[in-house]
Amino acid sequence: MEPEERERRETVKAMLSKLRKAADPQEIQATLRASHFGGEMKYLPQTTFSQADLAYALEAAARTYEAVERADRRPSTALLLRFGQLCSVREPALLDRLWQHTKGHPFPRKSDLVGCTVPEEFHHLVLDDEPSKEVASRAAMVSSLRAAALRAIGHLLMERPQADPNPHTPNVAAVALIKTTEGLAEAVDGDEGWAEKVQLPSATREWLAWELRSLGHGEAAQALAEPPGDTSR
Structure with missing residues (x-):
């Protein structure tokens, strides 16, 4: 150091x-x-x-x-x-x-x-509190991902995961998506490299990466594409 x-x-x-x-x-x-x-x-x-x-x-x-x-x-x-x-x-x-x-x-x-x-x-x-594009984009991303997780959880609870547009939804557990959304805002806030540091089961990472790509966040999705070694569900 x-x-x-x-x-x-x-x-x-x-x-x-x-x-x-x-x-x-x-x-x-x-x-x-x-x-x-x-x-x-x-x-x-x-x-x-x-x-x-x-x-x-x-x-x-x-x-x-x-x-x-x-x-x-x-x-x-x-x-x-x-x-x-x-x-x-x-x-x-x-x-x-x-x-x-x-x-x-x-x-x-x-x-x-x-x-x-x-x-x-x-x-x-505070001399200027006009909304910044970066913060607005992050807030929108977190909100969209939470909505996607709730959508997927709904399909999982109704035992019809194949109906969800995300092809990885059948491979994840509802509780995993709940934990992911709970920690998402904290992980993203103020950290450009957040996606590379997120510790998630491989199936959940694949689910999240797919959603990020669909939202237009390709770089974050790419960072999630190579997990740090955790392959448990």
Whole structure:
């Protein structure tokens, strides 16, 4: 690992950990109530938030937030905005440092925020929130794939998979498609090479690649065409 990357990772770990531990749990609870949080407040602590606690408050997988705080993965824009909101990161200079270390660039003032719900305290920092083609395309892709999965699951549950337009539907299990759609948005968000990193059973990969091609995402489909070795159903 290069010295600069090692230093960045250590800075990220120290910054996120410090901000999490310094956050006021009562403020977090108030923010969550105002934002129509989908989880149960009784499961959140009244004092210090652990990694698992904050992951729950962020409505993210525990391993996802843990990897972000360890600097093993860069957070999605939506997750980082939510983190800043919950941990009361409102100072522009601190916000810029947080973005620089975790995302590799200063806090975005333009198209990077498109499609995300920008916390109210950050509105004055956003100068241009016109939709970007890239974000719109990704959102449309995720939405289309979820719809395709629901369509295929319907055929599988009615025991007529051959009726589905995707020829690979008879080879996949409904539960596999459910798990795929649950993790799809997180995998795609903010990661150009997401398709190469997705760990899926071979039959599910073939199903997903077919759908991507039909939607016009040939590059992503090609990246999925060569699985990393998992051939289980």
